[in-house]
Amino acid sequence: MYDEKSLQGIGNKIKLLRTLHKISQQELSQQLGVSQTHLCNIENGRVVVNLRLLMRAANLFKCKLDDIISGTFPNEEERAAEAAAGSCSSEEVRLLLKMLQVSKSK
Numbered sequence: 001m002y003d004e005k006s007l008q009g010i011g012n013k014i015k016l017l018r019t020l021h022k023i024s025q026q027e028l029s030q031q032l033g034v035s036q037t038h039l040c041n042i043e044n045g046r047v048v049v050n051l052r053l054l055m056r057a058a059n060l061f062k063c064k065l066d067d068i069i070s071g072t073f074p075n076e077e078e079r080a081a082e083a084a085a086g087s088c089s090s091e092e093v094r095l096l097l098k099m100l101q102v103s104k105s106k
Contacts, residue, residue, distance in 0.1 A: 002069065002070070006069055006070060007048065008045055010042070010049050010054070010068055011042045012043070013067070013068045013069075014028075014039075014042060014043055017063070017068070021090065025040060025043070028060070031056075032056050032057060032060070033056070054069070
């Protein structure tokens with residue numbers, strides 16, 4: 001289910017997706033139709049994101065709304081994804097995250 005923690009993680013997910021797609025904050029803000037300052041505030045959890053912006057982001061990143069909304073990455077996984085983003089493809093990062101999730105559940 002969704003809760004307040006889901007809302008808090010949205011900015012982190014958008015930032016991670018932006019990083020994985022190698023898009024600058026300025027480029028993404030233009031594509032979403034918001035100012036760079038507003039995008040920065042979203043990524044840092046200082047403002048709440050509306051549904052229209054979430055739909056635009058999901059379309060740009062070619063993912064489901066639920067991928068952006070549901071849960072948050074644990075700190076270890078987030079750090080691993082950010083570190084890997086510079087040297088791996090987005091598919092490799094997704095596989096790495098899945099491997100981390102499986103190893104944590106064991």
